[in-house]
Amino acid sequence: MVAQKRTRPDDAIISGLIQDTDLTDEELTNISVLLLIAGHETTANMLSLGTFALLQNPEQLRLLREKPELMPGAVEELLRYLSIVGSLGLSRLAIGDITIGEVTIRAGQTVLISLPAANRDPALTENPNDLDVSRPRASHVAFGHGIHQCLGQQLARTEMKIGYHHLLRRFPDLALACEPHEVPLRSDMRIYGAHALPVKW
Structure with missing residues (x-):
């Protein structure tokens, strides 16, 4: 494909x-494989977690079914609300001294960044711990920030819009087939998600 x-x-x-880089065929192939694997696992987990969140918030699920035009904003809200990447913390190395608030981080120190905490910062939006599919788009770092932003974020957004839309349309009676606390979550893994999501319809 690269040669083509x-x-x-x-x-x-x-x-x-x-066109924009001097990458070798091997580097381009490795990047392509990385995008395929990273894009599949993250999006698959986001689809199951988002479905789980909607099933636990039936008023939001009903609103999304009644107003499918809310789907683009709902995807952004689910990304902000769930933050599946970096749930164990992203590590970064400070390249220079910097003061954030009242804390000074020295050059060479390691910093752990919690994307879930950042996405639920009350300075970004009201009631950040609530799922609200009609919320005006709030800033989030679900796809990272700056040079660390996910290359596949637009593809992921498109997959989620299509996936949630068709899931809600095809399964109007979709419901959890177990108690929420029985859903086995991947809380000890780099990509947060559900090992399984038992549903019925």
């Missing part, structure tokens, strides 16, 4: 990487 896109570029991400 070198001779016949299109508007896909691999062609963009070929």
Whole structure:
């Protein structure tokens, strides 16, 4: 595919990487595999976790079914509310001294960043611990920030919009088939999610 896109570029991400970088075929292949794997696991977990969150918030589920035009904003809200990447903390190394609030971080120190805590910062939105699919889009760092932003974020958003839309349309009576506390969560893994989501319809 890399060789093909070198001779016949299109508007896909691999062609963009070929045009904008000096990456070798091996590097481009490795990046493509990484995007495929990272994009699959994260999106699959986000779809199951988002479904789990909606089933636990029936008024939000009902609102989304009644007003499917809310779906783009609902996806952003679910991304903010759930924060599946970095649940164990992202580590960064300070390259210079910096003071945040009343804390000074020295060059060379390691900092652990909690994306879930950042996404529920009360300075970003009112009632940040509530799921509200009609909320005006609030800032979030579910896809990272700056140079660390996820390359596949637009694809992930599209997959979630389509996935949730068709799930809610095809299964109007979808419900949990167990108690919420019985859903086995991946709380000890790098990508947060559900090992299984038992449902009925």
